[in-house]
Amino acid sequence: MPKNVNIDEWRGIWVYAEQRRGQVSPVTWELIGAARRLADAIDTYVAAVLIGDGVGRYADEAVACGADRVFVAEHPELAEFRTEVYGRLVVQLVLERKPEIFLLPATTQGRDLASTVATDLACGLTADTTQLEMDVQKRMLLATRPTFGGQQLATITSANWRPQMATVRPKVMPRPEPDPSRHGEVIRLEVGDVAADAPTRVLKVVEESNESRILDEADVIVAAGRGIGSKANLYLVEELAEALGGEVAGSRPICDAGWLPKARQVGQTGITVRPKLYVAVGISGAVQHVVGMMQSGTIVAINSDPHAPIFQVAHVGIVGDLFKVVPALTQAVRQRGRRAVLETVGG
Amino acid sequence: MHAVVCIKQVPDTTEVRIDPKTGTLDRRGVPNIVNPEDLHALEAALEFRDRFGGRVTVLTMGPNFAASALRECLALGADEGVLLTDRRFAAADTFATTYALWSAIQKIEKERGPVDVVLTGRYALDGDTGQVGPGLARRLRVPLLSYVTAIEEVDFEAKRIVVQRHIEGAVVTLESRLPAVLTCSADLNQVRYASLPALLAAQQAQVTAWSVDDVGADPEQCGLKGSPTIVSKSFVPEPRTDTCRLFEGEPAEAAASLVDFLIAEHRIPGFEPVGAKEA
Ligand SMILES: Cc1cc2nc3c(=O)[nH]c(=O)nc-3n(C[C@H](O)[C@H](O)[C@H](O)COP(=O)(O)OP(=O)(O)OC[C@H]3O[C@@H](n4cnc5c(N)ncnc54)[C@H](O)[C@@H]3O)c2cc1C
Numbered sequence: 081m082p083k084n085v086n087i088d089e090w091r092g093i094w095v096y097a098e099q100r101r102g103q104v105s106p107v108t109w110e111l112i113g114a115a116r117r118l119a120d121a122i123d124t125y126v127a128a129v130l131i132g133d134g135v136g137r138y139a140d141e142a143v144a145c146g147a148d149r150v151f152v153a154e155h156p157e158l159a160e161f162r163t164e165v166y167g168r169l170v171v172q173l174v175l176e177r178k179p180e181i182f183l184l185p186a187t188t189q190g191r192d193l194a195s196t197v198a199t200d201l202a203c204g205l206t207a208d209t210t211q212l213e214m215d216v217q218k219r220m221l222l223a224t225r226p227t228f229g230g231q232q233l234a235t236i237t238s239a240n241w242r243p244q245m246a247t248v249r250p251k252v253m254p255r256p257e258p259d260p261s262r263h264g265e266v267i268r269l270e271v272g273d274v275a276a277d278a279p280t281r282v283l284k285v286v287e288e289s290n291e292s293r294i295l296d297e298a299d300v301i302v303a304a305g306r307g308i309g310s311k312a313n314l315y316l317v318e319e320l321a322e323a324l325g326g327e328v329a330g331s332r333p334i335c336d337a338g339w340l341p342k343a344r345q346v347g348q349t350g351i352t353v354r355p356k357l358y359v360a361v362g363i364s365g366a367v368q369h370v371v372g373m374m375q376s377g378t379i380v381a382i383n384s385d386p387h388a389p390i391f392q393v394a395h396v397g398i399v400g401d402l403f404k405v406v407p408a409l410t411q412a413v414r415q416r417g418r419r420a421v422l423e424t425v426g427g
Numbered sequence: 428m429h430a431v432v433c434i435k436q437v438p439d440t441t442e443v444r445i446d447p448k449t450g451t452l453d454r455r456g457v458p459n460i461v462n463p464e465d466l467h468a469l470e471a472a473l474e475f476r477d478r479f480g481g482r483v484t485v486l487t488m489g490p491n492f493a494a495s496a497l498r499e500c501l502a503l504g505a506d507e508g509v510l511l512t513d514r515r516f517a518a519a520d521t522f523a524t525t526y527a528l529w530s531a532i533q534k535i536e537k538e539r540g541p542v543d544v545v546l547t548g549r550y551a552l553d554g555d556t557g558q559v560g561p562g563l564a565r566r567l568r569v570p571l572l573s574y575v576t577a578i579e580e581v582d583f584e585a586k587r588i589v590v591q592r593h594i595e596g597a598v599v600t601l602e603s604r605l606p607a608v609l610t611c612s613a614d615l616n617q618v619r620y621a622s623l624p625a626l627l628a629a630q631q632a633q634v635t636a637w638s639v640d641d642v643g644a645d646p647e648q649c650g651l652k653g654s655p656t657i658v659s660k661s662f663v664p665e666p667r668t669d670t671c672r673l674f675e676g677e678p679a680e681a682a683a684s685l686v687d688f689l690i691a692e693h694r695i696p697g698f699e700p701v702g703a704k705e706a
């Protein structure tokens with residue numbers, strides 16, 4: 081297929097700095113970190129695109145995380161994301177400045193914007209990637225994502241098209257350590273009457289309880305899979321989670337069955353988590369689950385099947401019946417926990 | 428009211444397993460189903476027709492056997508099933524897919540009358556990109572209402588709709604002009620059942636089959652040729668080299684040594700090994 085552009089005119093790696101209700105999402109910093117790594121490989125700059133109302137204050141943080149330039153578009157009409165309004169701004173900016181790569185978060189906002197922009201620009205877009213590499217010679221983005229049935233990974237390229245676009249799952253890229261001494265350029269965009277003929281209007285925004293963010297912040301997660309057998313058995317993982325001071329999550333079948341709320345589903349169609357400790361109880365370890373938890377600090381697997389794929393991602397584990405192992409773990413944690421506390425008190 | 432519902436036939440990927448010997452996907456015996464969320468898109472269209480009358484056209488691009496997915500939708504009450512099928516449509520990425528669907532919708536509008544709303548699923552089970560709905564909206568030059576979980580108001584005369592969208596951490600109520608593209612999630616509604624006579628009748632029902640030429644599409648923009656992205660490699664993820672450390676013995680014993688290990692290695696936040704203070 082012919083290329084859409086003269087690719088030598090396109091330079092730089094851009095990141096869409098997503099904001100929700102005035103706050104930049106943490107995935108933005110992860111993407112800037114990833115963009116920095118890719119940009120250094122091909123010796124180019126990193127830019128962040130920050131759109132909203134009163135979000136300019138985040139520009140410094142973007143620079144500290146690795147951006148060389150920050151494009152800031154601010155307007156009261158830009159407070160809430162709207163696909164058509166943001167899309168038009170971004171398309172215009174891309175056509176003016178010609179970045180070779182454009183990364184967006186694989187969130188509801190990032191997916192809508194990416195798809196809209198890629199359609200307008202007639203360029204390639206890879207959805208929901210979990211790995212980004214660079215073919216340095218061809219300046220070609222190698223974007224890898226779980227595919228068909230998720231049991232496989234596919235590396236997708238768009239060699240002859242610019243920009244090369246990809247959405248990236250939150251929490252799969254490491255969050256960079258900000259360096260406040262970095263310097264960067266903040267470019268304020270003239271936005272004018274951005275929403276004059278916008279086809280949509282936001283009538284109301286109701287924030288949800290923290291339920292959907294609990295897993296984001298948990299240091300310890302104990303997740304139940306189909307091996308748990310029934311909703312009535314969930315107390316086993318709840319007790320272990322409580323002893324560890326953590327939260328309960330589930331694989332998709334558990335959440336599909338309504339045994340746990342959807343907000344607690346880990347994986348490709350659920351959320352991606354990155355706790356310090358992840359305990360997988362009766363979970364087989366299908367790729368769609370694994371992509372949502374593989375970045376956890378320590379992964380513990382409890383499964384009666386020694387060949388279950390979960391043991392390929394786990395650091396430690398026990399092959400055994402969860403109905404025996406999990407209560408024993410809870411008991412051991414409770415005992416050790418008490419000992420640790422006593423020790424602290426005593427001296 | 429004229430609604431076009433885009434549906435996709437997908438393998439029930441929850442049934443797919445890896446062959447442990449070859450490390451490849453074992454797709455044998457995996458049933459093909461209508462992508463689950465697309466049935467919610469269809470349900471929303473049927474509810475519009477229940478209230479306002481009109482027409483529901485179901486559209487899919489796929490191989491010949493995708494006709495069975497359309498028949499399932501006919502059994503549920505759709506007025507017509509359109510199958511876009513042609514070897515030149517094959518191996519389309521989302522960009523080429525939205526081009527094909529857009530071309531078909533142009534023809535549907537011309538021959539069956541103006542389209543008031545296009546509905547899709549939020550994402551497809553096999554591809555899981557969630558890009559087709561947004562891309563289609565852009566091609567059609569109509570607003571995108573994605574991740575719709577409730578329809579609060581709709582007025583096809585006044586060309587206005589109000590929906591609730593469920594996004595991360597919030598529910599957004601959005602008002603929009605019509606026509607628009609809605610991407611529907613499973614929370615939107617409860618899918619109706621087809622009656623047995625309807626199911627039987629649908630088995631014999633005709634679907635409309637269109638080729639690249641029928642919809643007047645440019646073959647260069649279809650299928651593999653029209654796809655800016657290519658799959659350059661696909662592989663089964665490599666097993667990690669550092670193998671999992673297994674704790675053995677009776678459950679109580681294995682559990683105790685695993686917990687001791689985790690604490691000693693500082694793997695449980697808030698739990699410090701006994702004696703760590705002095706060290
Ligand atoms: C597009 C797509 C997206 C998906 N998204 C997700 C997602 O976001 N999250 C997700 O989790 N899945 C997702 N899936 C589903 C995924 O493919 C798997 O089907 C799912 O993760 C399996 O869940 P499970 O491990 O709980 O169940 P199973 O695969 O049934 O595994 C149960 C495990 O429990 C073990 N077990 C049984 N009894 C015991 C016992 N007494 N003691 C110890 N162990 C026991 C078994 O050995 C087995 O390994 C998705 C699939 C598709 C196609």
Ligand SMILES: Nc1ncnc2c1ncn2[C@@H]1O[C@H](COP(=O)(O)O)[C@@H](O)[C@H]1O
Nearest residue numbers: 433434488547548550551556557558559
């Ligand atoms: N080949 C296709 N034919 C018709 N509709 C499709 C096709 N592919 C995707 N869609 C629609 O687009 C939605 C999102 O698909 P995807 O972007 O692939 O996750 C699906 O739920 C369908 O409604």
